[in-house]
Amino acid sequence: MDIVVTVILRTVFIYFIILLVMRLMGKREIGQLSPFDFVVAIMIGEVVAMPMEQPEIPLLRGLAPLFVLVALEIAFSYAALHSRWLRHFVCGAPQIVVRNGQILHREMRRARYNLDDLLSKLREKGYPDPAEVAEAVLENSGELSVIPKSECSPVTRKDLNLQPAAAGLPLVLVADGEVVKPNLAAAERDEAWLEDELRTRGLSLKEVFLAALSPDGRLFVSGREGFAGPAAKKKEIL
Numbered sequence: 001m002d003i004v005v006t007v008i009l010r011t012v013f014i015y016f017i018i019l020l021v022m023r024l025m026g027k028r029e030i031g032q033l034s035p036f037d038f039v040v041a042i043m044i045g046e047v048v049a050m051p052m053e054q055p056e057i058p059l060l061r062g063l064a065p066l067f068v069l070v071a072l073e074i075a076f077s078y079a080a081l082h083s084r085w086l087r088h089f090v091c092g093a094p095q096i097v098v099r100n101g102q103i104l105h106r107e108m109r110r111a112r113y114n115l116d117d118l119l120s121k122l123r124e125k126g127y128p129d130p131a132e133v134a135e136a137v138l139e140n141s142g143e144l145s146v147i148p149k150s151e152c153s154p155v156t157r158k159d160l161n162l163q164p165a166a167a168g169l170p171l172v173l174v175a176d177g178e179v180v181k182p183n184l185a186a187a188e189r190d191e192a193w194l195e196d197e198l199r200t201r202g203l204s205l206k207e208v209f210l211a212a213l214s215p216d217g218r219l220f221v222s223g224r225e226g227f228a229g230p231a232a233k234k235k236e237i238l
Contacts, residue, residue: 006055014048017063021070036090040073091140098122098136101149111138122146166215174211177224187213197221 021044044066051062080087095107097118108118118136119128121144127133132152137145157164171183173194184194198208203223210222 003055007052010055010059011052013059014052014063017066018044018048021066024070024074036076037073040069043069094140094145095138096135097138097144098130098133100135101131101133103130107138113138118144127152168215170212170214170220172210172212173219174205174208176210177206177208179205189213 047065047069048063051057051059054062076090080090095111097104097107097111097113103115103118108114119130122128122130122133122136125144125146127146127148130136132148133146134149135147137147139145171187172180173184173187173189174180179191179194184191194211195205197219198205198211198221201221203221207223208221209224210220212220214220
């Protein structure tokens with residue numbers, strides 16, 4: 001029984017250590033990890049398994065390799081920030097695989113990137129015809145960046161000489177029935193204004209699931225399900 005409790009406590013402790021380690025390693029997605037980061041992640045998984053599965057191993061000794069790996073990862077990341085050569089050596093460089101509608105098969109061979117993968121990625125990006133592509137770049141993460149030819153690019157407001165809409169992220173003013181006061185202050189609004197706006201929609205604060213203010217001043221309101229009121233059954237943009 002004592003061994004079971006020890007294993008449980010160790011697992012909980014190591015769980016929070018790993019969470020801290022992942023935060024220290026940065027906010028990159030798994031698909032964007034460099035080869036070095038990927039190797040470190042695999043090694044971390046192997047290292048932490050031993051002290052969890054073998055209670056006879058002292059916890060500090062079992063986690064010592066983990067701390068070494070984390071220190072090495074952080075040091076390497078800082079070094080890569082200041083060394084372009086080091087980044088290219090470890091992560092490689094992006095490769096152009098399509099130029100002016102022509103597929104560069106030599107570059108594809110160098111990247112070991114086959115034709116089916118290329119055509120599939122182009123279709124996902126909305127360009128089933130390679131002739132519409134000015135350049136396609138295979139990034140270090142394995143993603144394909146596609147730059148269409150000018151005549152195949154989507155029409156923009158600038159092309160039509162239209163007034164551009166306000167850009168930016170909407171501010172969430174109410175989340176799950178609670179007022180997000182920092183966002184309300186950033187929007188230069190107060191709770192009295194917010195309550196008046198919700199009242200015009202037949203809602204009280206507790207009936208609101210989400211309320212967000214767009215950069216152009218429009219208020220989006222989505223009510224909770226099960227409450228009476230016009231916004232409880234449908235979303236409303238005013």
